[in-house]
Amino acid sequence: MVQLQQEILMSSRTPLMTPVLIAGCLVILVSFAIRASFGVFQIPVASEFGWPRAEFSLAIAIQNLAWGIGQPIFGAIAEKIGDRKAIIMGAVTYAAGLVLSSGAVTPIEHQLYEVLVGFGIAGTGFGVILAVVGRASSDEHRSMSLAIATAAGSAGQIFGAPMAEWLLGMMAWQQVFLLFAAVILLVLMVLPMMRAPAASKVELQESMGDILGKAMRDPSFTLIFLGFFSCGYQLAFITAHFPAFVTEMCGPILAGGVLHSIGITTTSALGAISISLIGFFNIMGTLTAGWLGNRLPKKYLLAGIYTARTIVAAAFIFLPITPLTVVIFSAVMGALWLATVPLTSGLIAHLYGLRYMGTLYGIVFFSHQIGGFLGVWLGGRMYDTYGDYTFVWWIGVGVGAFSALVHLPIREPRKTVVPAAA
Secondary structure (H helix, E strand, C coil): CHHHHHHHHHCCCCCCCCHHHHHHHHHHHHHHHHHHCHHHHHHHHHHHHCCCHHHHHHHHHHHHHHHHHHHHHHHHHHHHHCHHHHHHHHHHHHHHHHHHHHCCCCHHHHHHHHHHHHHHHHHHCHHHHHHHHHHCCCCCCHHHHHHHHHHHHHHHHHHHHHHHHHHHCCCCHHHHHHHHHHHHHHHHHHHHHCCCCCCCHHHHHCCHHHHHHHHHCCHHHHHHHHHHHHHHHHHHHHHHHHHHHHHHHCCCCCCCCHHHHCCCCCHHHHHHHHHHHHHHHHHHHHHHHHHHHCCCCHHHHHHHHHHHHHHHHHHHHHCCCCHHHHHHHHHHHHHHCCCHHHHHHHHHHHHHCCCCHHHHHHHHHHHHHHHHHHHHHHHHHHHHHHCCCHHHHHHHHHHHHHHHHHCCCCCCCCCCCCCCCC
């Protein structure tokens, strides 16, 4: 751990403070802060209109699916017309979806407008930003750079849900959506900093069709695609339903306890804070994954992360759900949360190069978002059917075990890392 901290803070060659990395982190931070807050709106929106839980859950599920569909599209747009133009398109689409959602009064309106929000997240999220950061990084430090950019998403998650909860105490959810729309547009001010190096001559000679054909014929790409499914299922389900899950199923917060003494007096507040805790602990977990990704086979690291998630999720649902187990689960799951992203994106870059990394990662990410769609939608549907989230939680445990297994046969040839020239 000391070596990791020294590498992050002291290495002059690690691109921590480059304009590209800073700007990319800020865009992802804001985008994911807003996205991570949607679970907090589950109860306010459903209560105002008297809807079943499944209605707003379906809207969030559609958002996740649209995000997955939009990711390879925005990756290809960025590679054709430029990264910054793609990000502008994404932010404007994101803001439009939020503004329209603020005026929605029927389930179908929410579900329709979340398509725009999902596409907006695709244009301001990992697919486009990680491709820019990857091209701006040296081979020696790329895994860590991708981890830092990914950790920025967790930083947004730290304050996104609690900020939404706090704002809902002062204004209607419609006004919060309008405020979020303004914020996603303001972050475009950092785009002049995002100037990634041009592709090499060798990369320019390769067409998108050649690289896509190579990937589609490779069984390893198929395994990466299948393995990312459970990541989307677990993350989307927890982000969308865990605040409500904790609010309704957690035992009472005792007066005079540690949580009560720091102002967390209700299970609703604990539900919002749990999402923040996941984001906080994921920062170091993601950075650690990036650091290890330069030293160990990424496929084994991914298999280990999915195995750990499976064990943690199974243990949590077996035990009584109390404020203490919620906090412990949030911390441990947080350390594993987005640790898969720099490893998966880095594995794609390692196998197929950087020129079309955004498009290839977008295709793999579509599997992630199919899982996200099912996790969110099934959560709402099964809650309305059974009155709790137990069954859908166990599905998440099962798909986590599946992902741990499918990463093992991936062929990951060793690649010698050449230190950067002095």
